[in-house]
Amino acid sequence: MSEKLRFLTISLFLYFCVGCVVNPLTGEEEFMLMGEQQDIAIGMQYAPEIEKQMGGKIASPTLQNYVNTVGLKVARVSHRRSWDYRFVALNNDSVNAFALPAGYIFITRGMLKQLTTESQLASILAHETAHVVARDTAVMISREIGIGALLSAANSKSSSRSVRTAAGMARQIMGFSFSRRDERDADRAGMDYMVRAGYDPNGMIETMQMLDSQQKERPIEFFSTHPNPENRVAYLKARLQSRYRNRQGLKTGKEDFSKFVLSQLKKKRYPGPSSKPSP
Numbered sequence: 001m002s003e004k005l006r007f008l009t010i011s012l013f014l015y016f017c018v019g020c021v022v023n024p025l026t027g028e029e030e031f032m033l034m035g036e037q038q039d040i041a042i043g044m045q046y047a048p049e050i051e052k053q054m055g056g057k058i059a060s061p062t063l064q065n066y067v068n069t070v071g072l073k074v075a076r077v078s079h080r081r082s083w084d085y086r087f088v089a090l091n092n093d094s095v096n097a098f099a100l101p102a103g104y105i106f107i108t109r110g111m112l113k114q115l116t117t118e119s120q121l122a123s124i125l126a127h128e129t130a131h132v133v134a135r136d137t138a139v140m141i142s143r144e145i146g147i148g149a150l151l152s153a154a155n156s157k158s159s160s161r162s163v164r165t166a167a168g169m170a171r172q173i174m175g176f177s178f179s180r181r182d183e184r185d186a187d188r189a190g191m192d193y194m195v196r197a198g199y200d201p202n203g204m205i206e207t208m209q210m211l212d213s214q215q216k217e218r219p220i221e222f223f224s225t226h227p228n229p230e231n232r233v234a235y236l237k238a239r240l241q242s243r244y245r246n247r248q249g250l251k252t253g254k255e256d257f258s259k260f261v262l263s264q265l266k267k268k269r270y271p272g273p274s275s276k277p278s279p
């Protein structure tokens with residue numbers, strides 16, 4: 001190879017690799033300007049803002065510990081096992097779950113009240129973990145806001161105007177809507193994660209059926225940020241049949257969910273804001 005050709009080859013290689021990362025769910029390269037350290041910075045800086053806007057954490061250490069433990073079981077068998085995941089239950093009536101970059105994952109009280117088993121909880125947390133693994137929110141931030149604007153809004157404490165900007169940014173992040181393809185990828189990877197963690201994958205199908213029937217009564221918040229792909233239940237059933245039909249001994253966890261979540265929610269009345277974020 002001549003020097004000129006070698007130089008051209010190396011230049012092309014560098015040109016096409018800059019700004020690209022491989023999505024572990026699809027194996028495809030995606031354009032991405034954020035590094036993983038920036039994912040962590042955004043997660044750390046915006047998680048408190050989002051907690052505040054969504055009514056704060058549910059004040060039950062038993063419940064929080066349980067939700068986090070179930071989430072970590074799933075995250076530790078995902079494609080990105082070493083990240084520092086945190087699963088938090090928010091004191092908010094909306095039926096929702098969402099993820100910030102770097103593994104900050106939230107589920108609302110309104111969603112928890114709709115569930116009946118630990119495997120259903122695991123399915124929601126596994127779906128959100130898959131969004132984190134695919135860095136779907138990071139892609140949206142790169143595209144819609146810009147990393148510099150986001151971090152400077154969070155860092156600036158010099159005026160009330162900048163604080164409002166950070167609050168607005170947090171609302172914008174919470175409102176991001178993923179593509180139907182991202183949703184399908186998160187469902188499929190999420191089902192794989194929950195089974196690897198020892199959970200019955202029927203929990204994911206039950207959860208999607210429950211959310212579908214809720215959506216028929218009123219538009220629920222989960223589907224404003226997680227568009228419902230067509231045939232969602234059908235492709236989940238097909239995956240279960242093809243991969244997991246003969247798996248034995250997987251956990252459903254109705255009693256544990258009742259003890260550590262539903263009865264905890266009944267113990268206290270949590271003075272919470274409505275599902276609307278504060279202005």
Ligand SMILES: [Zn+2]
Binds near residue numbers: 127178183
């Ligand atoms: Zn989703």
